[in-house]
Amino acid sequence: MKKIKQSWAEPYKIKMVELLKMTTADQRKKAMKDAGYNTFLLRSEDVYIDLLTDSGTSAMSDRQWAGMMLGDEAYAGSSNFYQLEEVVREVYGYKYLVPTHQGRGAENILSKILIKKGDIVPGNMYFTTTRLHQELAGGKFEDVIIDEAHDPENEFPFKGNIDLDKLKRLIKKHGAKKIPYVSMATSVNMAGGQPISMKNLKELRALTKKHGIKVIHDMTRVAENAYFIQQKEKGYEGRSIRSIVKEICSYTDGATMSAKKDALVNIGGFLAVNDWDVFEEARNMVVVYEGLHTYGGLAGRDMEAMAIGIRESVSDEHIKARIGQVIYLGEKMIEYDVPIVRPIGGHGIFVDAKKFLPHIPQDHFPAQTLAAEMYLDSGVRTMERGVVSAGRKTNGENYYPKLELVRFTIPRRVYTQAHMDVIAESAARVYERRNKIKGLKMVYEPKYLRFFQARFEKL
Numbered sequence: 001m002k003k004i005k006q007s008w009a010e011p012y013k014i015k016m017v018e019l020l021k022m023t024t025a026d027q028r029k030k031a032m033k034d035a036g037y038n039t040f041l042l043r044s045e046d047v048y049i050d051l052l053t054d055s056g057t058s059a060m061s062d063r064q065w066a067g068m069m070l071g072d073e074a075y076a077g078s079s080n081f082y083q084l085e086e087v088v089r090e091v092y093g094y095k096y097l098v099p100t101h102q103g104r105g106a107e108n109i110l111s112k113i114l115i116k117k118g119d120i121v122p123g124n125m126y127f128t129t130t131r132l133h134q135e136l137a138g139g140k141f142e143d144v145i146i147d148e149a150h151d152p153e154n155e156f157p158f159k160g161n162i163d164l165d166k167l168k169r170l171i172k173k174h175g176a177k178k179i180p181y182v183s184m185a186t187s188v189n190m191a192g193g194q195p196i197s198m199k200n201l202k203e204l205r206a207l208t209k210k211h212g213i214k215v216i217h218d219m220t221r222v223a224e225n226a227y228f229i230q231q232k233e234k235g236y237e238g239r240s241i242r243s244i245v246k247e248i249c250s251y252t253d254g255a256t257m258s259a260k261k262d263a264l265v266n267i268g269g270f271l272a273v274n275d276w277d278v279f280e281e282a283r284n285m286v287v288v289y290e291g292l293h294t295y296g297g298l299a300g301r302d303m304e305a306m307a308i309g310i311r312e313s314v315s316d317e318h319i320k321a322r323i324g325q326v327i328y329l330g331e332k333m334i335e336y337d338v339p340i341v342r343p344i345g346g347h348g349i350f351v352d353a354k355k356f357l358p359h360i361p362q363d364h365f366p367a368q369t370l371a372a373e374m375y376l377d378s379g380v381r382t383m384e385r386g387v388v389s390a391g392r393k394t395n396g397e398n399y400y401p402k403l404e405l406v407r408f409t410i411p412r413r414v415y416t417q418a419h420m421d422v423i424a425e426s427a428a429r430v431y432e433r434r435n436k437i438k439g440l441k442m443v444y445e446p447k448y449l450r451f452f453q454a455r456f457e458k459l
């Protein structure tokens, strides 16, 4: 008899469905051209399976929807705020909470408070909005992630780790006073959703403590990071996701959160800190940029849905199925020889466009090209994470990132295993005709975060 597999399954059943629209090849050709070969500029009604992002695209639970009806839409002192504050303390352990409309709202406030002109902000790989806010506040981002993170084929299990020697060298060169904090992300997005280990975090805490440097945690996908620690790090095998998440947060001084990912809501975020002085300034500043300190740009109902989502997000069954689905898709891609970033990360599959389209130089945007080709093949919408996303330095020169990737991001609790099959088969079809694919040229470039609105033409 065949060996019996131990499959995972979704820890929920489906109560309502949203119908998808199918398109023809001709319709997609026109839609892609009209969108300037930028998947961000497609209309969602022209998309079949939407893997643009896992941000704000999750399905809320019946409990979260019920929570929406408990919205206390008072301008000040909404009971949903106090509920959210309690959940943030309980699940993450941070003392003080400032809600914001989404992650970048928190990044803006935090960067303005902590960064002075000329400061250095080391981090484990950049994220687009995070780095831009650091730069706009007068800081300079320095990448201190381990070298393995820049190599799509390196199988090291914790490619989100910080290279402490690189950090020590920066401290030595600039002095600790020039470094307000280390920008530490769990589940490093741009590296392919790669986790940081608890061991590395503990060492980071010890080093920064010695020099009086803060650690600010981009905790957007902290629960997904916790899963990899549970599965791969010695000493954490039997530990719950909840307890691992709380331990991670305990080695940091504060956090910015885009609740649109891990926390299973369509909109929302927050800044959470342990330091009263930083909190006081953030509470002052939030009223300028977001809204009163007890709503920060959110409706009461959004805060309620977030509070419930945070609790659901740290359930072991939820995370196991969530990442199980991502791994299922990745393994299908590997079966078809599609080159993907290894190990498979938390929130999506990252296809290595340099390896997929080796004949297209980086100046002709291989990842942008591949994302367009995926849409043309099947109506699956993916996203460029390469030279277009990396943008330009403050002196105007292009960044040329080593990683030139197409992200197949999986929304949480939205698609089924059959959808994963369709996606992998489409990627395999595009791979089969890869030699015929030509690159793109950029014909319009916006000033900030160009990947969102840039336009291209076929070469």
Ligand code: F0G
Binding pocket: 052, 053, 054, 055, 102, 103, 104, 105, 127, 129, 130, 185, 189, 218, 220, 257, 258, 259, 260, 268, 269
């Ligand atoms: N930090 C990380 C690691 C993120 O992935 C994002 C958003 C943010 C901060 C900013 O949060 O969008 O709520 O303002 N990432 C989305 C993505 C956009 O598609 O990866 P936001």
